[in-house]
Amino acid sequence: MNRRRLLLAALLGAPLAACSSRDELHGLNGTDISGSGIGRDFSLMGADGRRHRLADYRGKAVMVFFGFTQCPDVCPTAMARAVEIRGKLGADAARLQVIFITVDPERDTPEVLQAYVRAFDPAFLGLYGTAGETRQTAQAFRVYYQKVPTGSSYTMDHTALSYVYDTQGRLRVALKHTQSAEDCAADIRKVLALDGAARR
Secondary structure: OOHHHHHHHHHHOOOOOOOOHHHOOOOOOOEEOOOOOOOOOOEEEEOOOOEEEHHHHOOOEEEEEEEOOOOOOHHHHHHHHHHHHHHHHHHHHHHEEEEEEEOOOOOOOHHHHHHHHHHHOOOOEEEEOOHHHHHHHHHHOOOOEEEEEEOOEEEEEEOOOEEEEOOOOOEEEEEOOOOOHHHHHHHHHHHHHHHHHHHO
């Protein structure tokens, strides 16, 4: 278990379980959080009026990011990077589902959320919940968020990690906001390769 993984485990407040050698990720640019116990599932609404759960995307890698549509820099940067990642994955882009979960359901209505994610990529999915569902989901991922007053309005402070699940719905990697699209795509390729290893 490397030092970065131990540090992130401490920050997330969750123990990490060992993986079998065939099921292990090596040489990641992000942090291996396999077996951390966080983010086991989510159940949130999409702008399509349907409730979405992690199991809906079995067979695909899933990348989850928490943010809000009025974010001035971190969120649009993360979303633009997600577009680049899909471009670098080439034919494997169809095997990655990008999900944006809002931490500001008060302003991020279904219409606003859908317009936001589709402006980056029509395949991206925006999810929202009630205030209670948002809090519960964020806690399940150990995601921090807080409303910060700014004059007559407010902004949101929030965790800027992206979380990547493998094709079996197991959380595997935390991608740092500072990672390049190329480094992220390399990590996601490793996660997708686990699917082939599991079949052997």
